[in-house]
Amino acid sequence: MITKGRFLPTLVLGIGGGALAYWLHTPLPWLLGAMLATTLVSLTGVRLRPPSSSRKAVLVVIGVMLGSAFTPDLSGDLPLWGASLVIMLLATAVMMAFSVWFSRRVAGYSLDTAMYSGVPGGVSAVTLMAMDSNADLRVVGLTHAIRILILLIAIPPLLQLIGHVSLQSGGISLAQWLWLPTLEDAAWLTAAAVAGVWLGNWLRLPNALLFGPALLSAALHLTGVTEAAIPPTIITLAQVIIGVSVGVRFAGTSLIDVGYNLMMAVVQTIALLLIAILAAWIVHALTGYSLAAALLAYMPGGAPELSLVALSLGIDPAFVTSHHLLRITVLILLMPVLLSRFKRLSA
Numbered sequence: 001m002i003t004k005g006r007f008l009p010t011l012v013l014g015i016g017g018g019a020l021a022y023w024l025h026t027p028l029p030w031l032l033g034a035m036l037a038t039t040l041v042s043l044t045g046v047r048l049r050p051p052s053s054s055r056k057a058v059l060v061v062i063g064v065m066l067g068s069a070f071t072p073d074l075s076g077d078l079p080l081w082g083a084s085l086v087i088m089l090l091a092t093a094v095m096m097a098f099s100v101w102f103s104r105r106v107a108g109y110s111l112d113t114a115m116y117s118g119v120p121g122g123v124s125a126v127t128l129m130a131m132d133s134n135a136d137l138r139v140v141g142l143t144h145a146i147r148i149l150i151l152l153i154a155i156p157p158l159l160q161l162i163g164h165v166s167l168q169s170g171g172i173s174l175a176q177w178l179w180l181p182t183l184e185d186a187a188w189l190t191a192a193a194v195a196g197v198w199l200g201n202w203l204r205l206p207n208a209l210l211f212g213p214a215l216l217s218a219a220l221h222l223t224g225v226t227e228a229a230i231p232p233t234i235i236t237l238a239q240v241i242i243g244v245s246v247g248v249r250f251a252g253t254s255l256i257d258v259g260y261n262l263m264m265a266v267v268q269t270i271a272l273l274l275i276a277i278l279a280a281w282i283v284h285a286l287t288g289y290s291l292a293a294a295l296l297a298y299m300p301g302g303a304p305e306l307s308l309v310a311l312s313l314g315i316d317p318a319f320v321t322s323h324h325l326l327r328i329t330v331l332i333l334l335m336p337v338l339l340s341r342f343k344r345l346s347a
Contacts, residue, residue, distance in 0.1 A: 006049040013037050013048070014244040018236075027156040028312060030239035031305070035152060038247025050248040051241050058241045059209040059304055060193050065230045065238075066210075066307050067192060067217020069317040072224055080287045081322065087286075088298055088323050089330065091279035095120045095272050095300050096331075100342070102271070107264040109139060115339050117143035117265075120272060120300030122328040125206045129335060139261050145249040146265035147272070148302040152246070154273060155296075155309060162291050177232060185228035192217040206328045210304055214321060239312065242305055272300040290316055297323035 017037025021029035042048055051058075099118025103109045109117065112135035119126045123144040130140050181189065193213050200212020220226050280294035293316035296306050303324035310320040 007051055007054060010038065010048045010051070010244055010248060011054075011240070013041060014240045014247070018240050018243065027160075028152075028239075028309060030236050031243045031308065031312070032152060032156075034240040034243030035149070035246045036243075038244050039149065039250055040247075042247055042250040047251045048244075048248045050251070051245055054241055055245050056209055058238045059207070060197060060213050061230065061234060061238050062242070062304055062308055062311075063196060063210045063213030064189055064192050064217045065235065065311055066214045066317055066321045067196075067219075068221050068227075068229060069311065069321070070218035070222045071227075071318075072222060080289050081319065083287055084283045084289060084294065084297070084319075085323060085326055087279055087283045088327060091275060091298055092120060092300075092327050092331070094279075095275050096338075098271060098275065099268060102268050103264070107261075107268075109136065110134060111342055112339070113139050115335070115342065116140045118268075119331055119335070120147075120327070121303055121324060122206055122332055123148070123301065125328070125332050126335075129332070133339070138258075141249065142258060142261050143265040143268065144301065145246065146262065147269040147300065148246050148305055150266065150269045151273065151299050151302060152305060152309070155299075158277070158295060159292055159313070159315075162295070180231055181228055185226065188220060188226040188228045189217075189230065192220055206325075206332045207303065210307075211325050214325070218318070235312070239308060242308055246305065269300075276300055289319075293319045296320045303328060 014034035014037060017035075018030035018033035020037075021033025026032065038048055096118060099120070100111075100114045103114030103118055104111065107114075112130070112133040116126050116130040116133065116135045117140045126144070127137070127140060130137055180186075196213030196216035197209060198212070199216055200208030200210075203212070205211045205215075221228075276298040277295065280291060280298045283289060283294045283298075284291040292313075293310070296310045296315055297320045299306055303321075307317060307321045307324060309315075310317040
């Protein structure tokens with residue numbers, strides 16, 4: 001109870017930032033508003049309590065929500081997904097190669113630090129793996145945090161530039177805010193959440209709390225067993241907590257002390273973003289698939305954040321989630337092999 005109480009001021013700050021952004025009709029108001037509010041306060045030196053159990057619960061909820069995007073009418077798009085997934089893996093290889101080269105040759109980091117900070121995604125799993133290596137965890141954590149921050153800030157103008165995507169935050173009625181699913185739908189959603197966590201752990205999925213419920217929820221929705229949806233109030237709270245989770249990573253960070261690492265992280269992120277934009281444009285040109293969906297699917301990092309953005313904006317969340325799941329799974333499986341190979345080459 002004490003831990004939850006300590007998180008309450010952070011949550012209130014996040015809700016306040018989200019409410020202000022919502023009032024100003026900014027894109028992605030609850031996510032970006034909460035993220036920017038907590039980031040700014042953290043950078044002043046105030047240590048905000050991060051969400052722990054709250055974030056875990058939100059990951060499960062997001063997983064169930066993402067699974068609901070997999071409807072029976074997706075079958076016609078699956079052949080296009082295959083080509084896109086291949087291009088995404090090739091783009092990921094280019095991103096990884098650039099990140100390691102940049103971190104080693106330009107930033108001057110150790111091989112372990114370069115590898116783990118350069119992975120375009122899977123920050124939670126990557127950080128845990130880095131703890132068992134000789135990597136500088138501060139550099140790894142800062143690089144991933146800066147990358148997610150920049151990506152989320154860059155999304156609205158990029159999508160606005162692409163066009164055909166409505167980013168304006170429209171108000172919804174009180175009745176819509178208070179809408180709740182039926183008891184039967186609530187039971188299906190709860191079952192997908194609980195059994196999905198078990199499934200994710202059993203399959204040893206990366207980010208099991210997110211992708212386990214997503215897989216089970218997708219199976220239920222694809223087969224037409226249920227069409228259950230998540231209430232808007234819960235979706236809003238999920239966006240706030242995810243935004244807060246990014247912002248509090250800068251707690252106690254002094255920009256003067258970490259200026260060099262910050263600059264390296266920013267340059268690396270911009271380069272990876274450019275690679276993602278190029279790859280998204282290529283798959284759009286070859287397949288005619290949505291450029292906005294491809295862009296969110298190819299962005300280097302933040303699977304929960306980017307999948308939630310896709311869901312919030314209605315930009316093919318099933319497509320985006322599938323790409324991030326495949327990329328994170330492949331990267332985590334290959335990381336030990338790649339690190340060993342690079343060490344032998346540099347020996």
